[in-house]
Amino acid sequence: xxxxxxxxxxxxxxxxxxxxxxxxxxxxxxxxxxxxxxxxxxxxxxxxxxxxxxxxxxxxxxxxxxxxxxxxxxxxxxxxxxxxxxxxxxxxxxxxxxxxxxxxxxxxxxxxxxxxxxxxxxxxxxxxxxxxxxxxxxxxxxxxxxxxxxxxxxxxxxxxxxxxxxxxxxxxxxxxxxxxxxxxxxxxxxxxxxxx
Ligand SMILES: Nc1ncnc2c1ncn2[C@@H]1O[C@H](COP(=O)(O)OP(=O)(O)O)[C@@H](O)[C@H]1O
Ligand SMILES: Nc1ncnc2c1ncn2[C@H]1C[C@H](O)[C@@H](COP(=O)(O)OP(=O)(O)O)O1
Ligand SMILES: [Mg+2]
Numbered sequence: 001x002x003x004x005x006x007x008x009x010x011x012x013x014x015x016x017x018x019x020x021x022x023x024x025x026x027x028x029x030x031x032x033x034x035x036x037x038x039x040x041x042x043x044x045x046x047x048x049x050x051x052x053x054x055x056x057x058x059x060x061x062x063x064x065x066x067x068x069x070x071x072x073x074x075x076x077x078x079x080x081x082x083x084x085x086x087x088x089x090x091x092x093x094x095x096x097x098x099x100x101x102x103x104x105x106x107x108x109x110x111x112x113x114x115x116x117x118x119x120x121x122x123x124x125x126x127x128x129x130x131x132x133x134x135x136x137x138x139x140x141x142x143x144x145x146x147x148x149x150x151x152x153x154x155x156x157x158x159x160x161x162x163x164x165x166x167x168x169x170x171x172x173x174x175x176x177x178x179x180x181x182x183x184x185x186x187x188x189x190x191x192x193x194x195x196x
Contacts, residue, residue: 017120
């Protein structure tokens with residue numbers, strides 16, 4: 001694995017922001033326009049849960065509490081998914097990782113340096129409102145009031161420092177996600193088009 005991952009020569013974009021800020025929504029639009037490979041850590045974890053494996057059961061319990069699953073598990077999943085797409089990928093869009101500074105450090109060590117971090121920013125009040133609405137239909141075990149509160153707390157405590165960590169390398173672009181989806185995407189497009 002180690003050697004394979006080093007041959008990845010395309011852009012790696014990170015999508016960061018709070019729960020319900022609109023990461024997944026913007027990722028879908030990015031994939032449609034730019035053809036990047038979208039890897040959502042949450043989706044990868046939920047797929048493992050859906051498989052019914054023993055590991056999946058443990059992950060489900062952690063996610064239901066709004067806590068972070070072990071770093072090694074999620075990084076290994078992302079790495080494997082990246083390698084599986086290495087031949088066909090035009091670039092990678094990593095959604096939901098890193099969620100803590102340590103995850104960022106390990107990513108750099110084991111995979112490489114990202115080209116851009118899109119910081120999808122919305123107010124806490126907005127995020128809660130969107131997640132409660134999403135919860136009406138998402139079927140997600142973590143889209144309930146109690147877990148949402150924990151996820152938000154953890155976001156401010158563990159994930160926001162990740163953004164400060166990457167700001168030092170000048171790759172952070174802040175995206176105002178209070179705007180309507182298409183207006184948010186216009187800002188995203190600008191940030192991506194500046195690459196190269
Ligand atoms: N700019 C926006 N304006 C209004 N609603 C939005 C916007 N972006 C996302 N949403 C809605 O908010 C909810 C959470 O979005 P999602 O993309 O799943 O966020 P995340 O992946 O960051 O948790 C979804 O129901 C989505 O339709
Ligand atoms: N990088 C990561 N490290 C640890 N746990 C993670 C993780 N990414 C996702 N998880 C776990 C904990 C999260 O609360 C849960 C859902 O993640 P998600 O689908 O990315 O949420 P959202 O899109 O609402 O921000 O999965
Ligand atoms: Mg998401």
